Amino acid sequence: MGNKNFQYILEMKNVGMSFGNVEALRNINFSVGKNEVVGLLGDNGAGKSTMVKIMTGVLHPTCGELHIRGKKVTSRDYNVKKAHSYGIETVYQDKSLGEKQALWRNFFIGRQITNRFGFINIKKEKEIANNIIMDMIGFRGVGIGVDSKVSKLSGGERQGIAIGRAMHFDADLIILDEPTVSLSVKEVKKVLQFVEKIRVSGRACVYISHNIGHVYDISDRFVIIDRGMVVANFSKEEMSLEKLDEFLLRFASKKRGDE
Ligand SMILES: Nc1ncnc2c1ncn2[C@@H]1O[C@H](COP(=O)(O)OP(=O)(O)OP(=O)(O)O)[C@@H](O)[C@H]1O
Ligand SMILES: [Mg+2]
Numbered sequence: 001m002g003n004k005n006f007q008y009i010l011e012m013k014n015v016g017m018s019f020g021n022v023e024a025l026r027n028i029n030f031s032v033g034k035n036e037v038v039g040l041l042g043d044n045g046a047g048k049s050t051m052v053k054i055m056t057g058v059l060h061p062t063c064g065e066l067h068i069r070g071k072k073v074t075s076r077d078y079n080v081k082k083a084h085s086y087g088i089e090t091v092y093q094d095k096s097l098g099e100k101q102a103l104w105r106n107f108f109i110g111r112q113i114t115n116r117f118g119f120i121n122i123k124k125e126k127e128i129a130n131n132i133i134m135d136m137i138g139f140r141g142v143g144i145g146v147d148s149k150v151s152k153l154s155g156g157e158r159q160g161i162a163i164g165r166a167m168h169f170d171a172d173l174i175i176l177d178e179p180t181v182s183l184s185v186k187e188v189k190k191v192l193q194f195v196e197k198i199r200v201s202g203r204a205c206v207y208i209s210h211n212i213g214h215v216y217d218i219s220d221r222f223v224i225i226d227r228g229m230v231v232a233n234f235s236k237e238e239m240s241l242e243k244l245d246e247f248l249l250r251f252a253s254k255k256r257g258d259e
Contacts, residue, residue: 006070015064024050025228037205039219047228056090057083090175103148104129137164147154156187163194175206216241
């Protein structure tokens with residue numbers, strides 16, 4: 001995908017997704033610019049994770065189109081591996097990391113560096129992993145190193161490592177689905193700093209969280225979905241945090257029938 005003349009790294013056009021008779025997404029139009037952080041907001045069950053799965057090739061939409069770097073992708077050829085090769089990575093809170101492995105091994109799952117005899121180049125992998133955690137992520141000292149077991153790391157550190165992986169493998173679009181769930185205040189801060197790094201390094205991010213304050217701080221634009229449909233799309237200049245909060249509350253109360 002060498003085409004540089006594209007406006008959006010990823011675009012969904014009139015996407016619909018049904019699970020049996022559950023219509024999870026309806027006529028979704030959603031785009032992410034080349035160097036943009038888009039906050040994706042919506043209640044539980046609104047369809048956010050389903051959108052992520054379509055973007056990353058886990059699910060194929062029932063209808064509509066997915067465009068990457070301005071080119072339409074063919075559903076039947078699109079999968080997680082293809083998404084990686086297009087520079088699209090997802091970071092889930094828990095499931096993205098092999099718990100029992102040492103950190104350096106974890107970086108290279110499924111994409112080992114091997115020598116000409118097919119053996120894993122341990123020295124090289126450790127060296128790269130060390131550079132990532134020190135320079136890219138900025139973990140300095142405090143008991144975390146390439147030999148640390150992933151299961152010993154805090155939630156925020158795991159999230160950071162998964163993001164570091166995505167950055168090392170040159171992902172242009174990093175999708176974070178609920179990264180701050182069950183993280184301490186300090187860890188949340190660290191994750192938000194990582195997202196800032198994603199932006200500074202010229203990449204794009206889709207950030208999903210129920211914490212409106214966090215989403216507001218780091219996003220350039222907000223897309224709000226409600227029961228499978230896009231109900232609003234604002235740039236940060238158009239919307240204060242208070243207004244965004246009010247807007248979301250209005251949807252929540254409509255749903256409960258309070259109005
Ligand atoms: N594999 C599936 N089979 C059937 N229904 C599904 C499936 N996956 C999702 N759904 C339904 O689709 C709707 C959207 O779910 P989704 O997980 O995308 O919501 P979400 O916005 O990520 O919610 P949350 O904020 O709670 O994570 C829900 O009604 C859900 O029950
Ligand atoms: Mg979800």
